[in-house]
Amino acid sequence: MRVLCASLVSFVVLVSHAAEAPPKGNLLIAGGAVRADNADVWGRLVELAGGKGARIAVMPSAAGNPLRSGAGLVAILNKYGAQAFAVPVAVRLKGRDYTRDAEDETLAKSIREAGGVYFSGGDQGLITKALVRPDGSRTAVLQAIWDVYQKGGVIGGSSAGAAIMSSTMYYEAKTVLGTLSVGVNDGQELAPGLGFVGKDLFVDQHLLARGRFARMLPAMLKKGYKQGLGIDENTAIIINGKREVEVVGYQGALLLDLSLASTNSQEKDFNLSNARISYLDHGDRYNLLTRQYTPSADKAGGKLDPASPFLNEQVYSADMLGHNTVLVMMEKLINNARDTAIGIATAAPGDPREDLGFEFKLTRDAESVGYESATADAYTILNLRMDVRPLKITRPWYQ
Template sequence: MLKLAPSLALSLALAVLTGAVQAQTPDPVRSEQVKPPASAPKGSLVIIGGGLRGDNADVWGKIVNLAGGKGARIAVFPSASGSPERAAQSIIGYLKKYGADAFAVPVAIRLADSDYRKAADDVALAKKIRDSDGVYFAGGDQSRITQALVREDGTRTAVLEAVWDVYRRGGVVAGSSAGAAIMSSTMFYNPKAILAMLRTGVTDGQEIAPGLGFVGDDVFIDQHLLVRGRFARMIPAMLAKNYKLGLGVDEDSAMVINGKREVEVIGYTGALLIDLSHVVVDKTKPDFNVSNVRLSYLDRGDKFNIITQSFTPSPDKAGGRLDPQRPALRGPVYTNDILGNSAVVNIMERLIDSDQEEAIGIAAGNPRSTAPEVGFEFRFTKTPESVGYISSVAEAYSVLNIRLDVRPIDIPRPLYKYR
C-alpha cells in the first residue's frame, strides 16, 4: 500500500474509527465504502476458481494453515460432484499431502445407497463437522450443494449449521468451482450461455438462485472467470439482485477473505473486481446495456480491503506503479472476442500501459448464422482514477478502475463472403 503523509495518515485513522473512509484511502478501487455484515464470522474463506491442480502448494497449503496447520481436521463435502466417492477421496488425498487430517462428509444427492436428507440432519455427523477446524466444498454442480444442505422450507440442516459454527468461531471454509459459487447469497443456478444471457436476461430461480452466503450479502462471487469469459455474465446477475460489488476468481487461483474482510489473491493467476456502485442503465432500450461499470484486475499476491476499498499491490509490484506519461505500447487496442480465454484481462493490461485512452472488445455469435443478430460492444476507457502496476520479475500487471460501457450492436449475417 502507498505510504501516506503523516497528516493524511492521521486523517485516515480518524476516518476508520468513524466509519468514514471513502475515496481518501490509498489507491481506492471504488468510491463508496461497503459496510461489514453484522456479527461477522471470525473465520476465513478460501474461494477457488476451479481447476485446482494438485501441485498448487499456495492454495492447498493456505487451506491447511488457516485450519491450524499439520493435523488440522478438515471435513470434505463432495456434495456437488457427480461422483462423490471419487471426488472426496481425491481431495482428502491432497489435503493429507499438505498435512491435514481430512475426512469425507457423506451428504450428497449422487451418493449411492444413501439418504442425503437424513444424513444432512444427522446429529452425530453434525457434531463431527462442528468439532473440525475447516471445511472444503468440492466442485461440480452447485445446485446439488444447496439441495443437499438446505431443507425444502429454506432452513439450514444440522450439517450446514455445523459448517457455519466452524466458520463463526474462526475455522476455514474453502470451496472450488461449485464450492466457490455457493459462497455468496446469490449464485448461478442453471445459467444460459453468456451471450444468450446478455440477449435474453437473467431470471431469478432459473439463471440465479440463493447460495449459502458465507461471504455476506453484499458481494457476488463467480468462478472459472477469466478462462471462460464469465465477467460478462456477472454484470446482469449483479444488476438483477442489486449487488454493487462482485469478485470473480480464475482457475487454479483463489481469493482468501479473512474475518476483517481483507482479500488476498493466491495461486496461478488472479481475480476480477466488478464495481456497479455508479452504474447507469438506459431502460428505454430493449437490449442489455450498461454504462460506468468499474473493473479492476487483482493479480496473485495483491490485496484488497472490502470495507475501506483500498488496494495493496503484491511485493514484486510495490515499486512498479505505471507512469501514464511513459506508456510501453502504442496503437489501437481491441479484440474481436472479448468473451474468449482471458481476453478481458489482456485488453485491460494492454490499455493501462498504452498511449490509447480506450479499447474495444466485441461479443458476437455464430459467424455461420444466416440471420442478423444482436452482438455487444465492450468499450474500456481509462479514467483519472485508473492505475496500473507491473511486476519487477515478470510481465504481470495489476489494473485498477477501468471504466466499462456495454451497448448492443447489430451483427450482419453472413459475417463474410469468400472472394
C-alpha cells in the same frame, strides 16, 4: 437440472437467516480446476484450518461421483499436512439417504470439531439440495459448517463450491452471451446460494478461462450487487472478517464495481455505462470496505507512470469473451498512450439472439492505476471504466 426450483421461495429464508454475529473465520474461494500441485492454495487452506494436523471436513456434495471426489480431495489435503475426512452427505451418493445424513448429529459433531470445511466442484444445485431443508432452514450438517466459520475456521470451495459462497449463485446459466441477450431470472438462471460471503458481494468462477466477467453484470444488476469478484481457474481469493481480500495461486481475479454504473432504460437490450473493472493479481490485497489496494511484494514500487507509456497502439478484439481476452486488453491499455480499447462479442449459432452482439469499451481515465511486477510479466490494473452497448449483427445475405 431443476433440483432446487421447487424450493426456491423457501430458500430465500436461508439467505435471510436470523441475525448472527459476524463470522470470525476466513473464506477460501477458488475459481475451479485447482491442480493438486498448487501449494499456494492447498497450503493456505490447511494453514487457515489450524496448520499441520488440522481436521478438514471435505464436502463432495456437488460431485458427479461423490465417493471418488471425496477420497481424492482427502488425499490432496493430507499431502499438505491436514487430517481430512469426507462427509457422506450427497444427493448422488449411492446407497445412502442424503436427507437423513444431513440431519445426522454424529456427522454434524465431527464437522463442528474441525478447523475447516471444503466443498468440491460439480453442480452447485446439488449442494443446496443436500444441505437445505425444504422450508429453507439449515440442516444439522449445514449449521455445523456455519459454526466452524463463526468460531474462526475456514470455509473453502472450488467451482461449484465457490458459487455457493454468494447469497445468489448462477444455476441453469445460458452461454455468457445468452445471459446478456435475454437476461437472468430467479429460479432459472439464478438461485440462492449459502451466503457465506454475505449479501453485498457477488462471486463467480472460471472467470478468465471462460470469459464469464460479462455474465456477472446482468446478475449483479438484477440482484442489486455493487461489487463482484470473479476468480480464475487454479486461483483462489481469501476473504477475512475485515473484508480484506488476498489473491493466491496461479493467476488472479476480476473486481467489478457498479457503484456509479447506470443503464439506459430507453434501450430494450442490455447496456451499461460507467462500470469499473479491476484485475487483482496473485499476491495482491484489497479491502472491499475501504477500497484500499496493497500491491504484492514484487509490485511494490512498480506503479506505472501514465505520462510514460510503454505502448502506443490500438487495442481491439473481435472475441471479447474469449480465453483471457479481457485481461490481455486491460494489460495493454493500462500501459498505452491510447486511452480506449474496444472488444466485440457476437452470438454463436444456436444462441437465443443471433442478431445481437455487444461492444465493450474500456477507458483509462484519471482514476485508473496500474502496477507492474519487477520479476514477471504481470500487472495489476485498477479502475478502468467499462461501457457496454448492444450491436445489431447482420448475417450473410446468402444461405
